[in-house]
Amino acid sequence: MSYIDAVEKTDVPHPSKYYTEPSFETVTGIPIAYRREGSGEAVVFMHGAGFTRRWIPMYDMMAQRCDFIAPESPGFGETPMPGWFRDFSDLSILYDQLFEQLGLDQIHLVGYSMGGWAASEFASYYPRRLKSLTLVVPVGLRLEDNPGVDIFQLSPADLMNRLFNDKSVMAEFMDGMDDFDEGIHLYSEFSAAARLMWAPRYNLALERRLQRLTCPSLVVRAEDDHLIPNEMAEKYAETLPNSRLVMIPETGHEPCLERPEQLVQEITSFIKEASK
């Protein structure tokens, strides 16, 4: 890829808990960090705007049931973001190339929060790559009367309170996160998130483009999400042509951390069904 300058990896702090060393696959000059465990159906997980660099318990549970691949998008975790990187179309094309290089032809795609938007964008460009699509508390559609809170305006404490409904889980995952370097790294990840989502915080074309999907899709909403409107998942479920909506009780915007067993159960049984 000589037409694009390679981007250097930079020093990124390692969270004290659940950190694992990633593998790297260089795609159009960008060393993409990813973690991969397990065997069976290939399931790719697109992360949200945080909690990168970790192999969290949910990933482990998934890896016991499938070939689980968790890449880190440019600007997140240990994947650097080049100056030219702008939007979800850049991200989709990058992921298509990554899957090609990793020998992944057809996949089950799971996206969480911002990753739900990313997964939807990818699905709209490459519908034939998907065996199934799962969106967990996704963002990216316009709810006309309910724009939700401005996530970029929240204080760190307010953001954490809105993310977690279970404060003991919050305490576990936020342990060590007040470290100086970690704070700087979170600013850079939020900067990457802002580049993708600052304005507008939806893609109107998605509603139309998602009609191309032929694979089944699962939309997971939380019982009580304090960060994004609960109706967002419902709107996705209405929009996607062949979809099912499920709700994870007693959780908010962090079902991956707060209710991993139930979430993994829902995702894996759906994927099993979709793989037949």
Add this chain to the structure above:
Amino acid sequence: MNKLRFYGFNLMPYPYIPPTEEFESTWVSLSNKYYEPQRGRQLYNEYIDQLVAAEKLGFDGIGVNEHHANFYGTMPSPNIIAAMLVQRTEHIPIGVIGNAIPLHGNPLRVAEEIAMLDVISGGRIISGFVRGIGCEYFNNGVVPSDSVERFNEAHDLIIKAWTDEGPFTWQGDHFYIPNVNPIPRPIQEPHPPIWIPGQGSLETLQFVAKHKYTYMMVFAPQWFTKLAFDGLREECRRLDYEAPRTMVNACVPTYVAETDEQAHREAKAHLSWVFNTGLKIPDQIFFPPGYMTTKSFRNFMGALQKGHVKPQSQLSYDELLADRYIIVGSPETVRNEIGEYCDDVGAGGLIMGGSSIGPMPNWMVMKNMQIFAEEVMPEFREADGKPDYLREAPPAPQTRTEVSAQLGRPDEEARSIVTGSDELIDHRHAHLAEVIDPSLQPTADAKPKASAG
């Protein structure tokens, strides 16, 4: 040349908001329901009167700037205020310092408006350019991480629009304009002087040094202002020139009264308001993600953590005085402190000396301005007490007679075909029947009148 130039400045705050403890931020999130337009009308007009008064008092210039969705400075469009100042003053330079050029969809609008102001004012405009502070991006669709690129490109576009013959095509990364052809062009050659307000970042200092623009520091402690100015002079030397003193301006709100005690008594609440209330901004609103590069953010947070810099909203009045964010006192105290300050940092200009400060009532602002002009400014002037601009030739002719005498009669340019005539007609005479139809001319050798009609 005078030792120091004084620029009156007005942020145009709107101070009638709830007690500071009751809200998180004076910017972005504090509702505009607290803005009462009736009070706003009165404030705007008083603020404009104050800036206008600076000319007769003897200031070297007056300035306005751009901020959005806040109560600290209610000038979302500084060019509108500048237009009013242009009409109500005669000779004093007017600084728009500055327009936040990355925030606007088409930077050409700024090129056009500044050119209009410059032409109408007879070349009195100083054009400042800023990125806009981080908060600005919350009222806007511009991605904060595009801010620097958009600033640089908008700057290049505006300067080219002012200096290159149009029309030309602009093919930028962020802006595409098929035909750049602003009419009017500015009156000052090659364009109005450019001022760049900054917070001391190396990138800005290098930008100013490269273009030989004028730098102005925003509110900062004296030691930091000096550090920035030394940095700028160093960058200029790197480019093989010495920065003239007029290239750097300090920004120090200054209040002067009859005695030290009286000055503190009058100014304390208002100066504290500027910093503790006006600039009450939580970090996440001051620095939206991507507004600073990760490297700059690391340096800044590191300095905060080590206690080198304290958030302005947390500075006590005594700390503001001790670090010389502000200067307050009797005429003698203020003269001495300004002299020391500007010698120490090497500033050729002082912004916000003897100006409006926060919610200060009109009478107090006028008192500050008058004592400042009469008892502080003369110390830094030549014996005649004039501002430098009155000793220089005005940038444009002042009267119609001068225009005619200097530029001549524009007769050739004014000719075109007028209905009823076969020849090119001077528009100024087109109402004269004999000009349209030469046969009507009452001369002896006139052609016979055409028979038709």
